[in-house]
Amino acid sequence: MAAQPPRDIPKVSSMEPSTSKNQDLIAQARTFKNTPWCEQYERMISGMLYDSLVPELEEGRLRSRKLTKKFCDYLPDDATTASLGAEREKILRQLVGRVGAEPWIEPPFFMDYGCNISLGERFYANTNMVILDCGLVTIGDRVMFGPAVSIYAATHETEVQSRRDYIEFAREVTIGDDCWIGGNVVILPGVTIGKGCTIGAGSVVTKSIPEFSVAIGSPAKVVKKVTPVEDIPA
Numbered sequence: 001m002a003a004q005p006p007r008d009i010p011k012v013s014s015m016e017p018s019t020s021k022n023q024d025l026i027a028q029a030r031t032f033k034n035t036p037w038c039e040q041y042e043r044m045i046s047g048m049l050y051d052s053l054v055p056e057l058e059e060g061r062l063r064s065r066k067l068t069k070k071f072c073d074y075l076p077d078d079a080t081t082a083s084l085g086a087e088r089e090k091i092l093r094q095l096v097g098r099v100g101a102e103p104w105i106e107p108p109f110f111m112d113y114g115c116n117i118s119l120g121e122r123f124y125a126n127t128n129m130v131i132l133d134c135g136l137v138t139i140g141d142r143v144m145f146g147p148a149v150s151i152y153a154a155t156h157e158t159e160v161q162s163r164r165d166y167i168e169f170a171r172e173v174t175i176g177d178d179c180w181i182g183g184n185v186v187i188l189p190g191v192t193i194g195k196g197c198t199i200g201a202g203s204v205v206t207k208s209i210p211e212f213s214v215a216i217g218s219p220a221k222v223v224k225k226v227t228p229v230e231d232i233p234a
Helices: 023-029 039-045 055-073 081-095 160-164
Strands: 109-111 117-119 129-132 137-139 150-152 167-170 173-175 213-216 221-225
Touching: 023 039, 039 055, 039 167, 055 081, 055 109
Parallel strands: 109 129, 117 137, 129 150, 137 173
Antiparallel strands: 213 221
């Protein structure tokens, strides 16, 4: 068993772990499927320091790897576009916490847990997507990912001993409706990308981006605004 989180180490990183549970995030997670519920899971999704090696979390990650492999390997010789999409969607709904209508993910991809992700309607991801969903990851409707998009909700303290003790923390990531995330974009913990945004290829998103913006660069910065559109009624 890994050591408990250190209590008296000074923090020097710009993003600090939380010191109490986030009941709103816990309530959101209770609506998801197949979560590895335990004390350390609640700490994890709340942004607190947590032990990543407790059995429940290890089993949750193993479950994700099994289902991801099943999804990525599924391509029978007699498959059609329709049958392939239908069968992969069945697997995806076992893996991901919430899935809207008409999802399409091009394999291969990787998710830490899968169960901490909410996908809106008509989500599309090109190949080599990576989502480290130790924090909750919420993706809106009609969002498109280019190839090799990475969402890193997981992070560590900069103090060395904490990492030696397998202690981690995480921050939620949110992407609004109608966003286009370009190829090789990296989205860091705690980021919210507002609806209607475009993030240029190769960007590293370190801070939140306001609605209807185009942002590029490392770190990503807003370079223009686009015309807002009305929400589509649910």
